[in-house]
Amino acid sequence: MRDAFTVVDMNDLSDVFVVDDSTRLVGAVSEQDLRRALLGGVSLDDPITPLVRPWRATANQAADRAAVLDLMRALGVRNIPVVDSVDRVIGLHVERRIIGVPKLPNWAVIMAGGKGTRLGSLTKTVPKPMLTVAGRPILERLVLHLVGSGVEKIFLSVNYLANIIEKHFGDGGHLGCSIEYLREDPDVPLGTGGALRLLGDLGYQADYPLLVMNGDLVTNFSVSGLLEAHRKEQVLATIATSTYHHEVPFGVLRSERNQLTRIVEKPIQEWPVNAGIYTVDPVLIGRIPVDQEFPITRLFEDCLSRGEKVGLWPLRDDWQDIGRPNELAQARGQ
Template identity: 60%
Template sequence: MRIAEVLVGQNDSMRAVLRAIDRSGFSRAFVADSSGRLVGAICEADVRRALLNGAVLESPAHPLVLDVGISTKPEVGRAEAIDLMHALGVRELPVVDDTGRVVGVHTEHALAGALQRHNAAVIMAGGRGTRLAPLTDHLPKPMVTVAGRPILERLVLHLVGSGINRIFISVNYLGEVIEEHFGDGSSFGCQIEYLREDRAVPLGTGGSLRLLTRFGVIDEPLLVMNGDLVTDFSVGGLLDAHSGGNVVATIATASYEHQVPFGVLEQTDGRLVRVVEKPVSSWPVNAGIYVLEPELISTIPPGRLFPITELLDQCLERGRPVGLWPLREHWQDIGMPVELAQARGQA
């Protein structure tokens, strides 16, 4: 369908609006000026209400024009657009270029069947990010932007778009910047609460989880992740794998590859068997995303630095099984300038 077929003009009638809605199957028609720039939207329900109140099909529709509320850019990926739609509860998301012209519309059907989950999520966003200085001298690392959006906002939208509606953000360094941006989470389609560390006593990736005890009972497996990740991992896939794994914790794993820059000589008893030219080996590595059974929270010591890896070590020492779940989707840790440049498409 051509984009012109789903747009109406500022002076079009209610009949034209209903025709555009009928052609597109949308819940509303998008209004553009004579240059194709987005002006607003008209909802089908508002047109029908106006007709019931005495308007006729040839009545001008411009009194019904409302602000679109949100749009996206052509360079924003489909997955991120879908996350945004689901988080904000909109069925269509217009795509506008830098001049404001409508060039496309993301539609609701890609969201069909999304599952709401009772699990809560914790995003670790309290680190200093010294390796990204001076960029992080006045900005928390998770608030660094990739493709025009803070990394942490991408994560929040992805979680909400995957059915997670209760999110805790662990804050320390410049935490007020994060809290001011997200507030209570209502503008992002979720409830956001904050695990506030003492600035003088950083708790690490595991220690801040003990602060969850201040917020009542957590009775579902808890999703925990670092706040400096660019990823569209399957939230439901990880949670389902954990629930079916008979484990107390699950670690999402990425694949790290290393290429030997030489020809490797395989031998037996001092004789060459074969030459393998510049072989590549790979290993599963910690992706900084976990699912934990709620009972583990009470085992975390209060008030001291406690990496989450220490919690996992404790599980193994006590004979409690820990599962691994391989990520199949895009994943990138943003810890150093070269990684940030890669995420921004600059390297």
């Protein structure tokens, strides 16, 4: 009982989770049950075994933080354990944080200042990153995914309808992270790269590679996988890539010397494309011009012109860019 109260007090939990000698989940005891037991005469030195009840709401290591929070809301619980393939407890999702996930020293910068003009009337009063997918803003899903991956410091680059974004996210505390804002001049949009120079205006200088991404993506990419690839390849920047497929709607004729050798019916071609997710070494930030629109891709072109390496990292996870009405409908399952 004493150990259980200590866990509750140190971690501000509503439930204590009980494991066996192999750390497999046995069940849980609520804080309320602990207090009732004390009032009923149980000693602090007594075991909690009689109070343990079954607990079936768990999440695996790859579970999306947003989905876990939605499950909490549906079940009316404040905590969900993270278990591995044999039910060993390796972490714990709590409403405002996640326990057991290694914290990353890397900061993340999310570009959320665009007008989203291709979405027409949908973005007249709502910034594109705040459009909802499965009941939650796209930008919030990104933030929660980063938090669930161990990122604690996030910067949101804002411009168009910035007040809506800032009011929703605040300082990020309710989402389990610290959020600050890179505010562009509405009359001087800085593009996907220029806003990175605003980090210096806030007095920040990164010591570790930065995660940079567009704010209109629906994805559960592996944050640790991208960072590890960047470190392993020893490059200055890494671009996450998706794959674009195009089906030729005709039978393609292969030939040699004007004679048919083969007919290929409706072949599919594919190419790696920019997924809007990057890792950037801090040294590159100083190369970005001040107060100018600067696409981040120009930074990578500059690296190539200097003979410096830029890595490519293929995404293995779901990825959807929300730029057009049909893409938003697809993400919403419509």
